[in-house]
Amino acid sequence: MDDLRFPIGRFEPQESYTAQQRTQFIDEIAATPQRLRQAVSGLSGEQLETPYRPEGWTVRQVVHHVPESHMNSYIRFKLALTEEKPTIKPYDENAWAKLPDVGQTPLEVSLTLLDSLHSRWTVLLRSLSESQFKRQFTHPDIGLMTLEKNLALYAWHGAHHIAHITRLRDRMAWNQ
Numbered sequence: 001m002d003d004l005r006f007p008i009g010r011f012e013p014q015e016s017y018t019a020q021q022r023t024q025f026i027d028e029i030a031a032t033p034q035r036l037r038q039a040v041s042g043l044s045g046e047q048l049e050t051p052y053r054p055e056g057w058t059v060r061q062v063v064h065h066v067p068e069s070h071m072n073s074y075i076r077f078k079l080a081l082t083e084e085k086p087t088i089k090p091y092d093e094n095a096w097a098k099l100p101d102v103g104q105t106p107l108e109v110s111l112t113l114l115d116s117l118h119s120r121w122t123v124l125l126r127s128l129s130e131s132q133f134k135r136q137f138t139h140p141d142i143g144l145m146t147l148e149k150n151l152a153l154y155a156w157h158g159a160h161h162i163a164h165i166t167r168l169r170d171r172m173a174w175n176q
Contacts, residue, residue, distance in 0.1 A: 004053035007163040011156045017148045022133060025155035030122045032158035033114045036066060039165040040107060047174060048107070052164040059168065061097040062161050063107050067114040068096055073154045074121045080137040080147055081128075087138040125151065 040063055048060040079086040133148035169175050
């Protein structure tokens with residue numbers, strides 16, 4: 001796709017998902033840490049400071065964003081599994097991307113965090129029953145969201161940000 005902001009297209013949720021689709025989403029989430037590592041492998045400091053699109057985040061910001069966002073999703077899963085339709089707290093991801101830790105923390109810290117988080121998250125996801133995937137939380141900006149829809153969203157989310165990096169690498173001929 002030519003859309004630099006949404007290189008794999010926008011997330012298009014379904015009303016519900018099959019067990020086979022949920023398994024595929026879990027497998028995609030499990031693979032995200034390794035795919036993100038591969039996407040940034042061998043990049044120089046200068047390349048890490050390159051925005052993936054005009055007015056967009058740098059590769060460094062994208063890498064640090066993924067575990068931050070996925071931690072929030074993991075917590076939303078835990079809340080929805082232990083409370084009745086909890087209201088979650090959204091966060092300003094653009095403001096987070098500008099905080100000093102993003103520029104000062106080595107990528108390996110966030111990549112390791114993502115490895116650990118996804119190890120834990122996939123154990124939880126693989127243990128859920130169909131009825132548990134139907135549990136919901138309330139997002140103040142979106143409304144009610146089922147866990148299975150959030151699962152689909154985060155399988156897409158990881159692929160979406162990895163594509164930001166891999167498509168940039170292709171456009172800049174950094175793969176050669």
